[in-house]
Amino acid sequence: MNAQSSHTRKLLTVVTEAALEAVLTRDLERLGASGYTIINARGKGSRGVRDAGWETDANIRIEVVCDEPIARRIAAHLQQRYYDDYAMILLLSDVEVLRPGKF
Amino acid sequence: MNAQSSHTRKLLTVVTEAALEAVLTRDLERLGASGYTIINARGKGSRGVRDAGWETDANIRIEVVCDEPIARRIAAHLQQRYYDDYAMILLLSDVEVLRPGKF
Amino acid sequence: MNAQSSHTRKLLTVVTEAALEAVLTRDLERLGASGYTIINARGKGSRGVRDAGWETDANIRIEVVCDEPIARRIAAHLQQRYYDDYAMILLLSDVEVLRPGKF
């Protein structure tokens, strides 16, 4: 694992309601993510404008870097558990990570 | 559209002046985006440091997930309309979306 | 460089401790980045939860768009200089930029 070693992983990006932060981070850990990064966001989608003016209207944007099986497992879980009742989108893309042992 | 169906879309990322938020979101909807996500940001580019300390100096980072033709249309519009007078960068990449009907 | 011209560049994303902001931006410029975008973040990784509640616990998420050699040079520098002592992850991905002359 020298300084230049590098590998491809999946980046899973979730934009959803801020109210879910605590439960989602618990889910992520349980499903095998080694970490996550969260940012406050606002936006618009099929459930209308969520402009963070009011607590129940705020969004968060969660990023998880992990290998593909874990990414698929997390995505499937979120979709099955939260998609129907909460504002949420899920995106997957490829990223190269610099210290693959970490993810 | 079962839980595992998935497709590729374009992710258009725009970093620009916070003062444009209202007009840009109107433009996005008019040009066919089904939604967007906005985050406050700061940064540096060809127009110097924009560190959000002062209202006119704040940046926003807008993400739009949509199909390629709409992404190109939005990008062309922004470039033609705002590039000369405003701090702005535009990035395009591929993302896999989990519920393609949504975008 | 007409309105439709476009090229591929690298997007380097760094999530690290907020305390490093000033030194990192100096490093980035020295190593040839034409700009950067910074967002406040929180998260969890190998160094535990960093939830931004307390100054030393805040994260930032830095994005740099540049050509591949500069991206590799920056990544190598950050890895060599900061990885051992600071909470930090580094991601690389491909993005299409709309005005390639800029990056």
Place this chain on the structure above:
Amino acid sequence: MDPIILFFLFGLAAGLLKAELRLPSAIYEFVSMLLLLSIGLKGGVELASQPFLGLVPDILATLALGLVMPLLAFPVLIKLGRFKRADAASIAAHYGSVSVGTYAVAVAWLTTRGIGFDAHLPLLLVILEVPAILVGVLLARGISGDTDWGRVAHEVLLGRGIVLLLGGLLVGWLSDPDALGAIEPLFFDLFKGILAIFLLEMGLIAAARFGSLRQYGLFLVGFGVVMPLIGAVLGTLLGHALGLMPGGVLLMAVLAASASYIAVPAAMRISVPEANPTLSLTASLGITFPFNVLLGIPLYWRLVEALG
């Protein structure tokens, strides 16, 4: 007119005109935190000079009120309003619980007029927040449901509002009365000014909700006005029955008439996620809050005097 009411109207007007005005969310949080702490502290200070045991009947009666009100509202919402079960349960929970903002306006209204009220009203305020949430979850899920009650209880009892009110109460109660003088400038002297800022933002928020009103139709508007009236009558009767002072009866009426827009929505979002949050917040923030602040409080005062 009272300046704090004018601040609310100012917010409403600015919001309807789509003026570029918004309290930063950190400030909104701080302002509401100061209001909650002030109300709690004031209550705690005065509670300190009372025997606690005498309060038990009032506490039990308030709990009962919090259980009964959502049970009254639920069938109306199902039958007349034709709402889905989860939505009806959630709206019922909002109206069975309370709005601290409305309570604060009523306290200011009484203070301006020099009308006294019982020291333990802030305690009853805390108590009335809780039972309707449990009833709402039960109405949506049924008793046999797979609700994670531990999580619901945590969500409810350790939410920001209740913790700040209770914390303020305890601090006020346990504080050396002489030492309290030094924190009065922040928590007591600034109270009405802070309330004015809070109401300006509430006006902006209420105005933003008006847009959804058309969408949800006349029934919701009617419910948002009639339900508080029913609550006010129940609260007034209960207050008189408990032998509260006139100001205390008014506050009890206001508590019953008001609808939650912080604690309950947060709890419902987690416990009854299939309920549409826009529905209940539109009613609570877009109709009932303005109604109570602008018209309700003086009206309920007449009621208190009439039934007294």
Place this chain on the structure above:
Amino acid sequence: MDPIILFFLFGLAAGLLKAELRLPSAIYEFVSMLLLLSIGLKGGVELASQPFLGLVPDILATLALGLVMPLLAFPVLIKLGRFKRADAASIAAHYGSVSVGTYAVAVAWLTTRGIGFDAHLPLLLVILEVPAILVGVLLARGISGDTDWGRVAHEVLLGRGIVLLLGGLLVGWLSDPDALGAIEPLFFDLFKGILAIFLLEMGLIAAARFGSLRQYGLFLVGFGVVMPLIGAVLGTLLGHALGLMPGGVLLMAVLAASASYIAVPAAMRISVPEANPTLSLTASLGITFPFNVLLGIPLYWRLVEALG
């Protein structure tokens, strides 16, 4: 020395030394919001005891001043400054409009010295904010231009500053004077302390602008000092002609001498986007604001007395 001036110097020094000091933006917004509301409220309270019709001449004269000042500045900026048309128009608009921060410092200066001023000055402050923006857009675009005037008007009239000042004025005007006492601790007693915090941040901001000064050269520095002097003379003459009290004349001079750094930049960014915002903000924040606060106000007072 006056502590609020010292707070400004403190901010300047900390900024020049690149100290790690910054007011969180939520706090800056809140602090400036309180200043705007306080100024409006105070004005409204005093306006309430005046016949409104008598103000019409003052209002019209102030509007005229706001139209004339950018028309004076524009040719100078084009001819002597060799600025592009859009840049000249934008700078002219900044100097034709006003700075509420400077006004607040002048009010504090008068209050410390016990010098009275006319009640309707806050109203004139609001009125003077607007016309220069319209003139600026016209100068940049020409009358035939394809400007979306509806959007410009919305941007200008419903911007934060004007809405808060006007809202404060109306609340103060319509409030029951007795009930106002309860909000005074926040809006009046804290005024100078809040102003001190505001000036600390303004010092930091001004210092950050100094960096751009070298880049834009001596003309901008000269303009940033001479234009306020011209404004002060015009303001003083107008104030005397309108028969204002000496304190009122000073405030009129300060309004004319000050340059906008909030409302006008925001409007210009949308309406005249090709104008370089750094240029006008460097002049307004980096030169004129410090000049007025540190040297201008006492100087203009002498002028008021000399021409009185």
Place this chain on the structure above:
Amino acid sequence: MDPIILFFLFGLAAGLLKAELRLPSAIYEFVSMLLLLSIGLKGGVELASQPFLGLVPDILATLALGLVMPLLAFPVLIKLGRFKRADAASIAAHYGSVSVGTYAVAVAWLTTRGIGFDAHLPLLLVILEVPAILVGVLLARGISGDTDWGRVAHEVLLGRGIVLLLGGLLVGWLSDPDALGAIEPLFFDLFKGILAIFLLEMGLIAAARFGSLRQYGLFLVGFGVVMPLIGAVLGTLLGHALGLMPGGVLLMAVLAASASYIAVPAAMRISVPEANPTLSLTASLGITFPFNVLLGIPLYWRLVEALG
């Protein structure tokens, strides 16, 4: 009990119960900024009426105290605590420096009891912040190290805490005493209320640190209690030797007993990055701050009287 102590306990309890309560970071920054400015201002005002030269011995003695304390702590941490060199150096620096929050509580404690203290204590507070940081860096790196001392000095001397304290001192010193009255409502009257809010948040932060305690074991807990006691004895002896008033001696003891949690961690993170920040913050925030606030201050007062 004193309400500000109750606010701290309230924060501790809410944090341990994992209540959903947190001061927005903008508010925390503002609140701590007001405390620093208030302490500085108050000190400056009183310094203004003193000959500066007389302070030189006190300043030098305080500098010496700041150099000696980390040199005492370091070998203990290495030998008994078996910490790595960098970690021992960093913890030593934390305990050689000071906590402004603890100082503020001690000032409030004295004020409540009407016990006076010397005007220049805030100045000594600033002075005691610095030397331990330099000693810490030296202990970690050695003199020959490749430390960028310019950067360390900038980091330390122009950090938020020191700039605000020194700025406040200078503003208070140079201000016209009559003009200060107008900013007192914000900076002096609200002091204890603001301190209460601050302590509520500190309670939450301390509770969040308790989790790490188990991980780092008993030695750290012991060190976090014993080191303040040693500091208090040294501070008391020094204070008496310098002939301070009893209140001043207490403050000197509290300064020596307290451990930094803002300036030092920030400086160490940049200058000694291989030191584990969790270790020193757990000790400073999780043990020493609560110990000093809840038990230390009254204890040190007895010490002051016993050794007096």
